Amino acid sequence: MDKKNVRGFLEFVYDFYKSMKAHEITLVYEGEITHQITKAFTSLTESNMAKEEESNTVQKKVFHVMVECLQNISKHADSFGSDDFLFAGRGIFMVSKGDVEYHVTTGNVIENTKIEELTRILEHINLLDKEGLKQLYKTQMREGRLSEKGGAGLGFIDIARKTGRKLDFHFLSIDEENSFFILTSTISRTE
């Protein structure tokens, strides 16, 4: 890098650091989500929470939500750009911790053709109350089949149940074929 580029890069690093601090991000990752990554992130977050004497209930909820979010990316994220399968199963994963709540945010590329179906599933979950979610989980467990990727459509229901909140999701358009799917799950620290 020439001098000017070095300067630009250093500023980027510092800005990146500052915006992580501003958004209270304690963990951020972009790349392939493997089982090893899932284990490493959950155990890192677990030990941080234990150090900070977070309640057992909160620790368990954060753990549950992290695992399901990470597995969603590893099983469902689509590849982006031509036919490069190397980009499948990748995404961005972030954990942030504020005074009153934890946020687990995932972002991954999804083919536009899948948006309608995914929206239908997520909106259906968001219409249900606690009892409705419980019934849906039971039905899905009984009737749903494990897909070849190992999902049974249970992850999103579990996230809604564990957080006690509506699923907060958005699609940002990338191009004619792909969009970026963002899901933010919030776990209260005071419950």
Added chain:
Amino acid sequence: MNTIKIMGTDDTPTVILDAENEVFEISGRSLPEDVTAFYEPIIRWLDDYATSPNAKTIFTFKLVYFNTASSKLLLDILMKLEQMHEDGKEMLIRWYYPEDDEDMQEAGEEYADIVDVPFEQVSYTLN
């Protein structure tokens, strides 16, 4: 009959299936990398066992965590036990949950609702 003894890890449960000594237990944490591959031998063992089960089977679940993919396989196991119960064998499920873990207690209640088999909830204190 063969016995199954799998030692638990931080992402797979301890599994003991020993008909001779009447020990049937799944405990610990369950989030295997490949749930189907992990549970397949267990399901197969139960299919075998169902051909000539003990007069009475007490099956213990003592899990502290399982992911949603595992929840489906746990139901498959419970349905095998339900089938043996329907076939006239005495069957009891003991579902252990840490006393402060409402979610694990509720998970037990949900399974008890789905399968028609004697189901006992037992709370315990984590050390």
